[in-house]
Amino acid sequence: MGVNIQKFIELQNELNSFNAELVAVSKLKPSIDIMELYNHGQKCFGENYVQELITKQEELPTDIKWHFIGHLQSKKVKTLTSFVELIHGVDSVKLLSEINKQAALNSTKLNVLLQVHISQEVTKFGFDEVEMETIIQSVNENIFGNVFVKGFMGMASFTDNTHIIKNEFKGLKKLFDKTKILLDPKLSINFKTLSMGMTNDYKIALEEGSNMVRIGSAIFGERNG
Numbered sequence: 001m002g003v004n005i006q007k008f009i010e011l012q013n014e015l016n017s018f019n020a021e022l023v024a025v026s027k028l029k030p031s032i033d034i035m036e037l038y039n040h041g042q043k044c045f046g047e048n049y050v051q052e053l054i055t056k057q058e059e060l061p062t063d064i065k066w067h068f069i070g071h072l073q074s075k076k077v078k079t080l081t082s083f084v085e086l087i088h089g090v091d092s093v094k095l096l097s098e099i100n101k102q103a104a105l106n107s108t109k110l111n112v113l114l115q116v117h118i119s120q121e122v123t124k125f126g127f128d129e130v131e132m133e134t135i136i137q138s139v140n141e142n143i144f145g146n147v148f149v150k151g152f153m154g155m156a157s158f159t160d161n162t163h164i165i166k167n168e169f170k171g172l173k174k175l176f177d178k179t180k181i182l183l184d185p186k187l188s189i190n191f192k193t194l195s196m197g198m199t200n201d202y203k204i205a206l207e208e209g210s211n212m213v214r215i216g217s218a219i220f221g222e223r224n225g
């Protein structure tokens with residue numbers, strides 16, 4: 001078992017043809033597995049849990065680009081500000097405000113993706129289309145001046161029905177394109193990342209316009225728990 005380098009190489013070729021980036025999701029996997037992939041050239045890793053991410057960040061090479069892809073609590077933002085490359089799941093104004101505040105305190109800017117609720121499951125997080133319009137307006141008014149809104153992230157329903165998944169991703173891409181037009185031109189140049197697709201649905205996501213996939217188990221194997 002362990003890291004599936006064969007699959008990793010296949011994935012790279014597949015993603016290249018879509019101009020899409022790989023976030024290797026290493027949550028609950030040991031640092032030694034991350035190092036194995038790193039030694040094959042992967043620099044971008046995604047983690048879901050704050051403490052686990054901090055521990056790994058401290059012991060692993062400094063040129064790793066750490067993406068936080070989990071559900072982030074506002075009170076934990078400040079522990080990530082000094083090193084996090086991209087925060088994917090920004091799903092509330094409160095969280096966005098806190099990221100902006102911590103970035104300002106650090107005299108830096110932080111990269112975020114706004115999470116859009118596209119699935120049928122109420123348990124998943126994210127803004128709906130109406131809420132998103134309000135946020136984009138605030139972004140245009142420079143209310144979050146220490147945040148770069150780089151794009152959107154979304155998670156499709158957990159289902160075997162590819163038709164449902166396809167439609168959810170299609171909807172997200174449509175909202176992404178619409179939002180890019182709503183954004184102030186000097187902000188819309190930064191708005192280009194569409195993070196959608198995981199192990200089970202990334203092929204559909206790529207067909208629907210994803211340019212960043214978050215893939216864990218296909219590379220690192222199944223997770224326990």
Ligand SMILES: *Cc1c(COP(=O)(O)O)cnc(C)c1O
Nearest residue numbers: 025069198199200214215216217
């Ligand atoms: C765990 C996780 C992934 C990776 O899931 P796999 O099915 O293992 O590829 C991607 N995105 C998010 C937000 C996750 O929590």
